Amino acid sequence: MGKKTFARWFAKLILCKGETKPCGVCSACRKITAGTHPDVQIWEEETKSGMLSVGFVRDLRRDCAILPNESDYKIYIIPHMERMNDSAFNALLKTLEEPSKHVVFLLTAPNPDELADTVRSRVVPIQLYPLTDAQMEAFLTERFPDLPKEQREGALLFANGNPGLAVRFLSDPIFSENQKRVEDFCKAVNAKSDYALLKLFSSFERDKKAVSAFLEQTLEALRLSLRARAGVQTKLPPSLVLDRLTQKQLLELISFLEESRQLFATNANFQLVLCYLAAEISRRVQA
Ligand SMILES: [Zn+2]
Structure with a gap:
């Protein structure tokens, strides 16, 4: 739950220039929040089949060869690892096994069971849990202050503690x-x-x-x-x-x-x- 939000937080942890990381106020943290940090990239692809293509992986590999813009690391967030089929994944395998020193991958998926063993054996897993109703309510009120309360409550009910899902319901x-x-x-x-x-x-x-x-x-x-x-x-x-x-x-x-x-x-x-x-x-x- 909150996978992308967590991935961005993790990226801040790595790139933050403040004392207590992530500080949330240094230029790196602020750029990551705004989605404008040149070295933090979210890689997604909309395809007809819903699966990620081999072309997507090739572009990613090519991009990994380019050095970071302003930081020590380049961070790639791939939000839908479960959408990577075998041929696309095989194309990524070598890069994932021996990434350049400046490359960090943050891969997310709804459920570890939806990932192939070849993926799972090559990553450090971090499990996320659903938010409580009170946390969800605070999050949705901040994000959608102008929506009627009933609509936010409906999203809260259906999203089962998943903030990303609630945002999609409402938008x-x-x-x-x-x-x-x-x-x-x-x-x-x-x-x-x-x-x-x-x-x-x-x-x-x-x-x-x-x-x-x-x-x-x-x-x-x-x-x-x-x-x-x-x-x-x-x-x-x-x-x-x-x-x-x-x-x-x-x-x-x-x-x-x-x-x-x-x-x-x-x-x-x-x-x-x-x-x-x-x-x-x-x-x-x-x-
Ligand atoms: Zn910071």
Whole structure:
């Protein structure tokens, strides 16, 4: 949780010129906060498949050969290491094993299990944990002071302690459009209706990005349901309560949807994938 924020903090720790590092006020710290430090780069790539390309890695390698601009180190933050497939990763392997003295890589991923062993064996892992509701509230109020309180509370509920996710909920219209779909999903699952599920998935037409966002939002709702069942107090709205599922079904649905996110990274026919999802979900929730 807060992976990119943490990576930037770590970059400050390395480059800070103040006494107590990171001081937050020296020129290096301030530039990193503003995203203008020439030696701290966030490397991301939007591709159709959602995976990082070999070309992305080649550009990165070429950039690593250039000396830092004004510091002792050049810091590369790669926020989605889980999106690097084998061929892209193999192209990076040598650079990762024997990086130039001036290069530091900060790689992030949502979950260590989503990384290949070849990656995991070559890094020092640092695990991050969810923020508390109070921390999230303070963070969102500072970041979105002008938004209505209810909207911030909705994001807080769904983001499960992940500040980056909450920011996306509040700034990308896809997420608010999907909110209704998540409610329809819960309704369809409670009704165990094949037809309603199929209708829901066909509403995405050709929009891959909307489906990926929908899966993420639905997963958060399901995890919230699971926490509620385990007796953790949550503010789960009635429209998202899945009272017709057993705990086992809920767990199976969560792991199925987690796996399904990979389906959209392949070149499989999009409409077929949607039908497959509707059918498999329906099969998993039947009594
Ligand atoms: Zn500093």
